[in-house]
Amino acid sequence: MTVRTQAGSQAADTEQADEVIEARSYLRDGHSLRSWLLTTDHKRIALLYLIAITGFFVVGAIAAALIRLDLLTPAPDLLSNEGYNRAFSIHGIVMVWFFLIPSIPSTLGNFLIPLMIGARDLAFPRLNLLSWYIYIVSGVIVLFVVIGGGVDTGWTFYTPLSSMYANGMVVATVAAVFVSGFSTILTGLNFIVTIHTLRAPGMTWGRLPLFVWSHYAVSIIFVLATPVLALTLILLAAERLFGIGVFDPALGGDPLLFQHLFWFYSHPAVYIMVLPAMGVISELVTAAARKRIFGYWFVALASLAIAVIGFMVWGHHMFVSGQSIYASAVFSFLSIAVAVPSAIKVYNWTATLYKADISIDAPLLFAMDFIGLFVAGGLTGLMLAMLAIDVHVHDTYFVVAHFHYIMVGGTVTAFFGALHFWWPKITGRMYNETLGRIAAVVILVGFNLTFFPQFLLGYEGMPRRYHVYPPEFQALNVISSTGAALLAVGYLMPAVYLLWSLRRGPRAGPNPWGATGLEWTTSSPPPTHNFTEQPVVEHGPYEYPLAHPASRGDA
Amino acid sequence: MSLPAFFWPPEASAHAREVDLLIGSFGAMVWLLTLPVFILMAAFAIRYRRGREVNREHSGDGNVWLEASWSIIPFLLTIGFFVWATSLFLEIRRVPEGATPIHVVAKQWMWKYEHPEGAREINDLHVPVDTPVVLVMSSEDVIHSLYVPALRIKQDVLPGRYTHLSFVAERAGTYPLRCAEFCGTDHSVMGGRLVVMRREDYARWLASARDGGRETMAQRGAALFRSAGCAACHASRRADLAPPLAGIYGRTVRLADGSSATVDEQYLRDAIVDPNRQIAAGYRPIMPTYAHALAARDIDALVAWLREGGQP
């Protein structure tokens, strides 16, 4: 988009001093611990989140490593049955609530939304900091749980197992998740108000980058779905502590009530995890292609459609639970409907590449990884939506493979792609492009090796959450565990070369990719208040070719 | 249709074959819709890469007809499969007439079965081939799920409620039977085998399992009706104490609050365990609960007896 700024960057008068101070990178604006821990700068808060979620990713990954190591053999030779159950429970709980849900929105959303709309910060900067502290408190509780031995309920906490029979620190875990919910609700609130009230002059809804649209849709889910989880966890804790009876058939309650309440939140939660990733992909594809997105309004409104329809499909987790067959049929139908807007996005991304001007860098490779893996995950999701198929593969490794394709193959891949793409903006340094491309390929291969065999295992009848398994399943399990090792290498590579670039990477200019977007009109890294002058927007997003593209070695 | 055992469990029923056909053909359609995406993505990335001299005119950034068609056509195709899958689902959820009811009680971490003829088993379940069977299941503790991959069916087993799983096994053999709903420490070893036997073999097995002379479930239920004290009211000379139970199974009863209910297994179980929830019209709420006096298999026996007519 074209941006008209009010003054040139050369200033030879007394304002220069102010501008210089104003224009100092946000990274240099205060070095003390206090300046970081009491910051209200959305960019610094984003980095605080980034550090925290990386820590939780490591915790969840260690649990995953234990799982895949143990599953190399059918016998329970690494962990005890109880230990294994705790491992997969902690893996799910930490990965879902402490890594995946905050991953893109709280790091990249926080960093980029004000920049993309031309604002100086989010609408409620102090609330933003509070969100981070709430998240940290919940994280401390969950770490305390991990050290204290964890829980063996699975991340889904089904009753009456979790309310009446489980060992472990159920209430503490539930408390940690409950607290983390407030962080997400406040972040969503902040995003919604920001997008409504702080868009730069000329930035109409139709000129918003798709990354912003998808975060708007996600924020709606944050705000409306998370409170239902809060209530469900209150009821679960009350049941466990006081035996109130709401999930206990002996007292007139119903264990299925828990499932309905839990999945009413948890299905929209998976859209929380994937919508921001889709927003990232729209940005990566258009920037790599140097071309407008195909069907802007279709893609923008598809995000909203996914958010809305996503609230109506929760029963597809309960087809064999004892739920009414008519309700199941309705949920099956709606689950097919919710796939349509996702399909639209995938086709539109592909069409954007047609007659484009494509640079095959790491961000595009990550985006293509995403599209391939998300399509596989989404279509196996459609298979799961088919009632007769689901009866066979529900609660098997087929489901495990499906959701890992979406959440890891999808969201984590998009997260890495986003990290690469906006790395120069966030840090002011460029990473090694060759290593980036290699990492994208290693991740794709490692991922498929890990999770594709699990589709086969599931259809063959290996249930999920199985520590001991029949020996005929060993071959596929060994392939899967080997893939996991390769995937781990793929994830470690960026950790190494991205951090290395902080010291030794070449300094980045304001727009190394030659991309549109207001974030690319300010310096890398941006100054504390984002822009030296208030941007005014005159054209739509993705207005390629750029009048003055500043790209690196545009060969 | 026989496919490599590497990819599919054996198909032990017509339903299993149809599920394989369903996922196979749906998978094929899915490939048809996605292969173009993968191919085009790769092709575009190569053909239109930066620096290449190629025609980029009129690339277009939107086309409503294209959007509409690539949304609606795959959706309609998928709905076709939805109809197929849903009808298959409704088929297996309908309990066939005259199906042999085998009661299943799940607990951490074992399966207990009781055949109507009185034979009892643990973890391994014997059934006759080509015979409709309905498993009437309940749990003693948490939610479990009975899963037979060879039949492509599973059903969650709940505490306090009966759920049903019916099937016709068409191939004699031994197939894995597994718990598929996480139920605690030994979830992954809670299972056994489904042993499908030719009719003669099954009859022989049944006779030996009954140890010659063990009473049928219905007989045990009839005995319990007397020993647990039910007869005192339900077979009393005073007609106003409790409704008579002979032939009650399958009937519709009017309840005190004006609504009506069908007397099925769940109704009977609820009546024994929580009698004052649904009072029959014209009677007082004086029946005590037997929730703590009768074990799950005792309740199953009473239900079996009433299902077979409830004659003393």
Added chain:
Amino acid sequence: MPDATSPELSPLHEPFHTRARQREADRLGMLVFLASEAMLFGGLFAAALMLRLLDPAAYAAASGRLSLWLGTLNTAVLLTSSALAALAVTAARHGRPRAAVAMLAGTMALGALFLAIKGYEWSSEAREGLLPVLAPAHFTSRFEQLFMNLYLLATGLHALHVTGGLVLLATAAFKRRTHEDTEAVLIGNAALYWHLVDVIWIFLYPTLYLARVNA
């Protein structure tokens, strides 16, 4: 850059450039927050509905054990307090801060009265053996125990929010600058929150107390 006409009013905070925008943001923020609060109680109502459908007769019987007259009294108290809150906002907008504060005080007094009546109700239920906390309970049926647990949880959660609302109202009443704010931003948002707390009660009341009328 603050408005030239009103230099001393609610200070502009980052990142807003105009007071109008900031007001819009504050109002929208409160509305979004209220939506999330509504969803919280929505889950509770879903649970109550499911329980009612499971066993309507028992639900109605259990509901009959509650004190209809105390529940109705509390409803009247809360509705009146909401009316006063609305009047407070109007007064503030008409540049009558003293009247606004008086109305707010009235709102808070009635809110405190609501809590007092609720506390009395709980203690008498505990004495009757209906509340499973602190006092030993004597329920006439298992479902009644479940219902009373749900009742305690629901009204407890609501009372927590009433308390939060009182804190918010007090903040609005006593903060110096709100006395001068003719846009009544803080008072307006506090009143909005109070209205939601009231609306939630308006749904809780029939769900818990009026089910008895059935059968």
